[in-house]
Amino acid sequence: MHVRTATTADALAVETVRISGWQAAYRGIVSDAFLDGLVIDAERRARMITSGQATTLVAEDVGVLGMAVFGPARDGEDAMELYALYVDPGCWRTGVGTALVAACEGVTVLWVLEDNERAQAFYRRQGFTADGGRQELDLDGPVGEIRMRRG
Numbered sequence: 001m002h003v004r005t006a007t008t009a010d011a012l013a014v015e016t017v018r019i020s021g022w023q024a025a026y027r028g029i030v031s032d033a034f035l036d037g038l039v040i041d042a043e044r045r046a047r048m049i050t051s052g053q054a055t056t057l058v059a060e061d062v063g064v065l066g067m068a069v070f071g072p073a074r075d076g077e078d079a080m081e082l083y084a085l086y087v088d089p090g091c092w093r094t095g096v097g098t099a100l101v102a103a104c105e106g107v108t109v110l111w112v113l114e115d116n117e118r119a120q121a122f123y124r125r126q127g128f129t130a131d132g133g134r135q136e137l138d139l140d141g142p143v144g145e146i147r148m149r150r151g
């Protein structure tokens, strides 16, 4: 497995991994209506990959096993933020997430759903701890998100 910068040719695979990650990881946390309504939009992802506002990475073996997106912190602080990290559910716990985070240079802050225990355990292993930041999202219903940071 290796990690590289994504190109527009990866857009469909990146979206497929992201949506399958949402539907596997957030069932019971986010409403079924919201999860079942998610659609793969490769064109939108291709535009994000080329936007220049964030870096998209893929972990690849025979195909794409995971994706990460990072860039300047969205709240304006001088830090790099991990915007998204999704590993194909069939590959969880095989080191893909660790390889992706290792390649996200300078990332010190991220937001994670407060009931997403799996990801929080993973991020703690990567040196992140909750810093007290919390916000609420509306994903066809209220969902809490907490901020974690390291370094």
Ligand SMILES: CC(C)(COP(=O)(O)OP(=O)(O)OC[C@H]1O[C@@H](n2cnc3c(N)ncnc32)[C@H](O)[C@@H]1OP(=O)(O)O)[C@@H](O)C(=O)NCCC(=O)NCCS
Binding pocket: 021, 022, 025, 084, 085, 086, 087, 088, 091, 092, 093, 094, 095, 096, 097, 098, 099, 111, 112, 113, 116, 117, 118, 119, 121, 122, 123, 125
């Ligand atoms: C969170 C996620 C990215 C982790 O990726 P991964 O490739 O499975 O993680 P790794 O195999 O690199 O795990 C590294 C370490 O993290 C910890 N960890 C990972 N998954 C864990 C789990 N389910 N429970 C407890 N610890 C876990 C372990 O310490 C693990 O090391 P070990 O397997 O040797 O014990 C992956 O589970 C995922 O895509 N989840 C769905 C999407 C998601 O929640 N993304 C985060 C959005 S903010």
